[in-house]
Amino acid sequence: MSILTVNLKHLYQRRGLWLVYVCLGFFAFIGIAVSFKHPAAGQGQFTGLVVLAFVVGLLLALLPIEILSKPFSYCLPGHRKVVRNFIFLVAVVFNFLTSLLFLSYPGLNSWQLVLVICSAFSAGLIFYWLGVWLAFSFRNSAAFIGFLPLVIFGSTFFGLYAIIERAIVGNPFVVILVGVLSSCVAWLWLGNAGLARRYCGVPGIGFFDAWNRDKMQKYRQVRMAKKWDKLKKHPSPLVETFFLGRMNRYDYVGTGRYIWGALYTAFGMLVLSWKEVLSILLLALVIVCFVGYMGPGTNILFIMPGLMVAQMRLPVYSSMLISGGRTERYRGAMTLVITAAVLVTVLATLVAALSLPLATIMPDITLRGRTLTFSAMNIELFFIPLLMIPIAFTIQLIYYRRPVVMMVFIMLVFMLLFATSIIWREQLSAVINPMYIVSPVVLSWVLFTLVLRYVCMRRCLAGQSV
Amino acid sequence: MNNEKPIVQMRKVCKRFGNIKALDDIDLEIHPGRIIGLLGANGAGKSTLLRHIIGLYLEDEGECVTFGCKAGKLTPKELGRIGYVPQEGELLEWMTVKQLIRYVSTYYPNWNRQLEEKYVADYEISTKARVGSLSPGQRQRLAILLAIGFEPELLILDEPAAALDPVARARFLDLLLQIIQTENHTIIISSHILSDVEKVIDHAVIMKEGRILLDCSFDELRERFSRVRISALGGELPAELPFENVVHCKRSDGQAILTVQDCPRKKLQEQAQKLNCWVEIETLPLEEIYKIVVSS
Numbered sequence: 065m066s067i068l069t070v071n072l073k074h075l076y077q078r079r080g081l082w083l084v085y086v087c088l089g090f091f092a093f094i095g096i097a098v099s100f101k102h103p104a105a106g107q108g109q110f111t112g113l114v115v116l117a118f119v120v121g122l123l124l125a126l127l128p129i130e131i132l133s134k135p136f137s138y139c140l141p142g143h144r145k146v147v148r149n150f151i152f153l154v155a156v157v158f159n160f161l162t163s164l165l166f167l168s169y170p171g172l173n174s175w176q177l178v179l180v181i182c183s184a185f186s187a188g189l190i191f192y193w194l195g196v197w198l199a200f201s202f203r204n205s206a207a208f209i210g211f212l213p214l215v216i217f218g219s220t221f222f223g224l225y226a227i228i229e230r231a232i233v234g235n236p237f238v239v240i241l242v243g244v245l246s247s248c249v250a251w252l253w254l255g256n257a258g259l260a261r262r263y264c265g266v267p268g269i270g271f272f273d274a275w276n277r278d279k280m281q282k283y284r285q286v287r288m289a290k291k292w293d294k295l296k297k298h299p300s301p302l303v304e305t306f307f308l309g310r311m312n313r314y315d316y317v318g319t320g321r322y323i324w325g326a327l328y329t330a331f332g333m334l335v336l337s338w339k340e341v342l343s344i345l346l347l348a349l350v351i352v353c354f355v356g357y358m359g360p361g362t363n364i365l366f367i368m369p370g371l372m373v374a375q376m377r378l379p380v381y382s383s384m385l386i387s388g389g390r391t392e393r394y395r396g397a398m399t400l401v402i403t404a405a406v407l408v409t410v411l412a413t414l415v416a417a418l419s420l421p422l423a424t425i426m427p428d429i430t431l432r433g434r435t436l437t438f439s440a441m442n443i444e445l446f447f448i449p450l451l452m453i454p455i456a457f458t459i460q461l462i463y464y465r466r467p468v469v470m471m472v473f474i475m476l477v478f479m480l481l482f483a484t485s486i487i488w489r490e491q492l493s494a495v496i497n498p499m500y501i502v503s504p505v506v507l508s509w510v511l512f513t514l515v516l517r518y519v520c521m522r523r524c525l526a527g528q529s530v
Numbered sequence: 531m532n533n534e535k536p537i538v539q540m541r542k543v544c545k546r547f548g549n550i551k552a553l554d555d556i557d558l559e560i561h562p563g564r565i566i567g568l569l570g571a572n573g574a575g576k577s578t579l580l581r582h583i584i585g586l587y588l589e590d591e592g593e594c595v596t597f598g599c600k601a602g603k604l605t606p607k608e609l610g611r612i613g614y615v616p617q618e619g620e621l622l623e624w625m626t627v628k629q630l631i632r633y634v635s636t637y638y639p640n641w642n643r644q645l646e647e648k649y650v651a652d653y654e655i656s657t658k659a660r661v662g663s664l665s666p667g668q669r670q671r672l673a674i675l676l677a678i679g680f681e682p683e684l685l686i687l688d689e690p691a692a693a694l695d696p697v698a699r700a701r702f703l704d705l706l707l708q709i710i711q712t713e714n715h716t717i718i719i720s721s722h723i724l725s726d727v728e729k730v731i732d733h734a735v736i737m738k739e740g741r742i743l744l745d746c747s748f749d750e751l752r753e754r755f756s757r758v759r760i761s762a763l764g765g766e767l768p769a770e771l772p773f774e775n776v777v778h779c780k781r782s783d784g785q786a787i788l789t790v791q792d793c794p795r796k797k798l799q800e801q802a803q804k805l806n807c808w809v810e811i812e813t814l815p816l817e818e819i820y821k822i823v824v825s826s
Contacts, residue, residue: 387610524581
């Protein structure tokens with residue numbers, strides 16, 4: 065078996081990629097469906113898959129980077145060139161397949177069709193190399209994937225797809241030339257031995273590692289160890305004094321001490337890193353302004369905190385032994401989730417309340433002939449965090465040792481709820497009354513309490529388990 | 531035989547993780563005042579056994595009792611008597627070392643500040659550093675400090691010396707000996723570094739594939755296994771050597787090295803006198819005893 069074949073096996077052996085394929089397949093399906101349903105020339109329907117090459121390039125380049133970062137991986141004979149061969153093989157196959165979509169491009173004769181397909185293939189390559197370059201040029205470029213929805217939205221809004229399509233069909237020779245040139249540069253660049261040297265043995269964050277606590281911890285340790293001298297600044301002792309003071313008010317065998325301890329370990333970091341919190345709040349303000357112009361999408365701000373809070377670690381599965389038993393873990397976790405839910409609900413409601421006067425101040429924006437009006441958040445939906453947070457933590461408790469599954473599950477549930485609220489907006493608003501709000505909220509909390517109690521009292525609380 | 535009441539009792543404990551039987555019918559009693567070496571290959575079930583003692587894992591069958599309380603129902607009262615250094619080295623990364631020590635010490639009424647200061651000085655732990663920035667060795671030292679700071683009656687160490695350098699390891703072993711000098715303190719140490727473990731333990735438990743192969747005092751274990759070096763005093767060695775229970779025999783040019791099991795030293799010496807050879811009987815190092823026990 066050749067080295068290249070072994071590397072290509074990663075494409076199906078890594079189960080995390082299956083999810084990526086599902087997402088890419090979904091986008092590809094939309095791209096194909098749109099181009100077949102509305103086969104109008106010059107509107108940008110045909111370029112969805114060409115642009116998708118950027119995402120594929122970014123994701124595919126992360127794979128060899130991960131392999132490169134393993135010590136000795138590419139110090140072995142014949143391994144260094146595999147990165148290039150792997151990336152080029154995927155580039156050719158993927159872009160060839162996607163360029164075939166232009167076979168259904170209207171109003172072209174055979175000769176023009178061949179030229180346009182070559183042009184589309186080259187355009188795909190350009191986008192693909194852009195993704196590859198991004199992956200190799202920035203540390204932990206996996207994080208860029210998080211910005212993709214924004215890029216897709218922006219590209220649609222500014223009509224980028226139509227511009228690309230016009231370039232592919234209108235200037236095929238230029239596109240082909242740029243495609244060939246960029247491929248030559250990529251060939252030389254990826255074949256450079258310095259690339260292997262740069263990544264060999266250097267820890268980085270790969271596919272889905274952001275949700276893998278162990279890997280993230282190891283990564284942070286290595287990075288922080290290098291910054292040893294830069295970490296002279298200490299966090300403020302005020303927070304510590306406050307929480308330890310509260311803990312000391314309770315008896316050593318009492319639950320109060322453990323509850324305050326759980327709150328300290330969960331919120332202490334948040335309060336200590338006030339600069340980060342401030343930046344998050346500022347970012348939230350920017351997002352409010354941005355999504356305020358999205359119409360019904362504004363209310364996504366009630367859902368987002370749930371997703372963020374789900375990242376918080378409950379003091380349940382921990383091998384760092386303090387003198388708290390299973391009951392103390394249960395009570396500590398329960399208090400922590402209640403506190404988080406109340407805080408987030410209050411915060412989200414405040415933001416929603418703020419968006420009301422903001423709606424009267426914010427001006428209408430006219431872009432490409434469309435007038436966008438800022439709409440306030442629906443304050444009646446304040447209960448959403450109260451509903452979401454116990455659901456998110458229930459999923460976290462169940463899938464604790466499978467962080468990727470956990471995140472996917474949480475996102476799916478949230479997206480489902482969000483989509484439901486948009487699709488059946490009218491019907492839902494008709495039935496929203498205190499009874500219909502209270503029931504699911506109470507149910508979600510009952511479910512969470514039962515699962516938490518079961519986990520704390522009946523499950524293994526550290527290391528491997530099923 | 532130790533007449534004192536055991537602090538840990540495991541009776542017929544079984545634990546499964548899917549299809550893997552991590553613990554298989556474990557019977558174990560741990561008496562106070564001992565240093566117990568828990569030995570075994572990766573996946574032998576050492577960490578699983580230790581986690582059962584502190585109630586982090588719950589047994590599928592059988593019963594595990596620690597300090598007279600079912601391990602799964604341990605309360606702060608009992609857990610306040612147990613120190614544990616986990617294999618994972620899980621700590622609160624965002625705190626400074628000093629903050630973490632203060633936080634953990636808040637849970638223990640008998641936290642020994644003098645011991646803490648001495649340990650911090652001896653092991654050169656930077657209290658101002660952030661925990662997340664510590665090297666693996668420094669993290670290990672900190673984890674040990676957090677586990678011994680309140681002078682627990684039962685100290686459980688799961689691969690504690692794995693990340694320590696040789697000097698720190700030697701210091702750590704001295705520390706264990708100091709701890710055990712205090713009456714009724716018990717230490718369970720799980721480690722792969724057998725050469726280190728044998729310097730401190732007085733009881734050995736050897737595990738393989740979730741089962742306990744051997745559970746006896748270390749002296750008894752050393753008595754059971756001997757190495758006999760035989761050199762011919764001119765000429766060849768006899769074709770048949772008069773030793774019983776030979777586990778391993780290596781012969782070459784008038785010399786033989788035998789590994790003998792369950793044969794008292796006195797009997798070995800009697801048998802050796804029958805030979806017209808130079809005979810030397812020595813105790814086996816733990817590593818070799820371990821290999822014999824596991825392979826048999």
